[in-house]
Amino acid sequence: MAHTTDGRLDPALRRLIGVILLGGIMGILDSSMIAAAADTLARDLDTSLATVSWVSTSYLLALTVSIPVTTWAVDRFGGRRLWLAGLVVFLAGSIGSGLAWDAPSLIVFRVVQGLGAGLLDPLMLTLLARASGPERAGRVMGLMGVVGSSGPVLGPVVGGIILQGLSWRWMFLVNIPIGIVALVLALRTVPKDAPAPGTTAARLDVTGIALIGPGVAAGVLALSQAAERAAFAAWQVLVPLAAAVLLLGGYAVHALGGRTTAPLIDLRLFTRRSFSASVTVGALVGLATFAALFALPLYYQQARDHGSFASALLLAPLGVGSALSMPLTGRLSDRLGSRPLALGGSVVAGLSAFAFTRAGAQTPEALTALAAFALGLGLGAVGAPTIASLYRTLPSALVPQGSSVLYMLNQLGASVGIATVALVVQTAGDGDAVRGFRAAAWTVTIALVVTLAAATQLPGRPGPRQQPEESGPPAAEESAPPAGTGSRAGEDPAPSTTGEGAAAGAARGEER
Template sequence: MMTHGEVQRLDPALRRLIGVVLLGGIMGILDGSMIAVAADRLAHDFGTSLATVSWVSASYLLALTVTIPVTAWAVDRVGGRRLWLGGLAVFLIGSILCGLAWNVESLNAFRVLQGIGAGLVDSLMLTLLARAAGASRVGRVMGLMGVVGSSGPVLGPIVGGIILDSLSWRWMFLVNVPIGLLALALSLRIVPRDADNTAPVGRLDVIGIALLGPGVAAGVLALSQVAERGTFTSTWALAPLAAAFLLLGGYAWHALRPRRAAPLIDLRLFTRPSFAASVLVGGLVGLVTFASIFALPLYQQLVRGHDTFEAALLLAPLGIGSAISMPLTGRRSDRVGARLLALGGAILAGLSALVFTQIGPQTSQVWVTAASFTIGFGLGAVGAPTISSLYRTLPAELVPQGSSVLYMLNQLGASIGIAAVAVVMLTAGDGNPLSGFHAAFWTVAVALAVLILASNLLPGRLAPQEPREQPPAGSDTALAGAEEPA
């Protein structure tokens, strides 16, 4: 991990900014996964079904996903600081209301509000830190941020289990209140004020929002329905999937046709090889990470007989491995580029996935823990260099758009990973949990083979470049932007 001395070598202002941004961001990251262990409790307390309770997670995820593309435009219109403070406030209000919810319908509505706040905060974490760090330090800062991001999906169920063991489910939301108030107070003092922007900001692409946000949300909803129902042929999955294709296809036509106003996300970004490779790898990392997080607790519960809280604790080595790896490789990528580090991490994760295809009910827990640690370490070695390469090779004015695309594809990858593993474990196991688990990790291994190939497309060592003035946002020159590394 980043040592104390290495943190101290960062500018004091940057160190403080990193701290307050990570404090604000950890709430949304934990809240997205913490609720997973509360489904039974919520169904019992509200007297409803698990299918209805599943919308407590789905409504949050859908609201978060829809908010992401709007952030790229709003950060220039409103300013990063104002938007960050607004996102924290919305998330805090949503958390309070969730803790006071009187039925499952009101909880779902308040989770939408909470998800909007999380969408703003999560997207701005990347943008604020990348802009403050600069190209020469973006790797180490993104690696440090990755500690929080990679630990959240693992720590969330553990924290949720601790709360549910002795307190009401309401405290899963109310615990955000002191953290949110502290983050708001520190942000008012530490997050730098937005510079006066004399450049004109284009009008909001309302048509783009109407197509892109719901299109991505429909895709996520379709995948969550596949995971819940165990089949792709259910009307509940096919209807939103068809809507996603129509809406996203409509957005592609809208964004690429000649027009005066800039689209919400300029698809010409994908003509930059380094950007296209980075977001592809980012999506695959999300897929493999959440597929593993979904499958490993089921092995511990269904094959080894552990309870929910024990299974959550035994998932911790994956998060620890990633938390150790991301700062190390992120910092290293500032000097050697992303390609070799990501390739090595993908190979290590692939070998770990193959180990999981061979374990059984009597396999020593030491080997299972070791494989969990190494798959997390390998994925961390892919994630941090990939994120830093995206920010290092994009012009500064395109960072918000790049952040939105990366985060959306990572979320989609996570949804695909969960859905794929759920379907495979249900259909390939024939009622045998161990066979289903093996089939799930063969699926993960195939995805990691694709990830190994995609890692070769990432930028290598960066040639030193003199600082130069960035071209105006949205121009063709801006899209050409920084030079492509070797």
């Protein structure tokens, strides 16, 4: 897509961004909206809270399992077809969830929803990165980050508003009109991207899917169980954790060893400093964000005696701060590079989290709201430039793989954050809500100090870049692109997409 000569995004790209974000917001809201309805679901479906927790867990597990397949499918079927399929699957799951007759049926339909969201969420990154190009990555990723960061905050608020006067079923049925509009607009706006004539997509890495999807899902399940039980030494945590280690270890052996099919995700991407730094910071931002989202409502409810809806409203400043800083810092990163902005954001967020370590039961709510706003500003200033740095330095052929890795690690980071805070609040607090919250705030502060260290490895000011060019298929099997890369061009002519060759197309503009 073209850009206007004064640097602004052209109308076609702006329309595409709007359509993609409209479709993506449904899954992001649904992942957190259900938190406001736990008690209502347990009562109306005549079941326990432990069973209701699987309404969220099943969604998250299905989403995680389907993410790696997107890496291969985006070039096998095209991003447009896959986006439309994701919308249809998500809509089908939403309709089924809204009409569910008991807890097991709701869990099953939430699995369908999660499968659709697992297609949509990484595709948001892939489609927007490809359409914007490396020189506009920061600006576009900043806009996308507004949806990603505000969704978890707005989800409980929207859920609370719906439950004020409507049945819990409308938390799912509300997706129907939104999804239909998103589907119609996508048919008109998302460009076709069928493979070029004469090219073939890589064969599906079935072994990789059998290892990495269940492996990541088992890790998420272990962390979810740790959060639910506020303990790591329970068999419900240790069994899936051991399964995750075995499956992911098996994938590493499979991906790096001899094989006839290119791996689903080429682990040699991690030999590139900028990629490793970007996904590490992305995981840490997910950890810090969701740890704060979990801890702050507990503080307002347990230490300040607020209801769930009021607590959700008091959480809003965090989302507002992030929504304000992401577009600005994303745009600035196109000129200044990612490193200085991420470093500054880490400092602001870390100081804000440290301020929460001093909060008490009598601390004015204006001060806690201000600290939450500053925390959101800092996290947004880290998130958007970090996402942009990944796509700015990856050849376009590797964008689907980068999207999958980034999203999976962000989800794992979020699960780690929730599990850790749940454990810290229960063990360190020992019945004292304020002491537990302060311990959770220290957890977030430490995570942001680690983020600050990792951010030093992000790319600095962008250097001169060549525009992507089409390249022919590799001449030899060992240089064939990994699954999910197809035959799309890199950012330099005829890049190799394996090992160190994958970095060559972007290395000249990566560090400055």
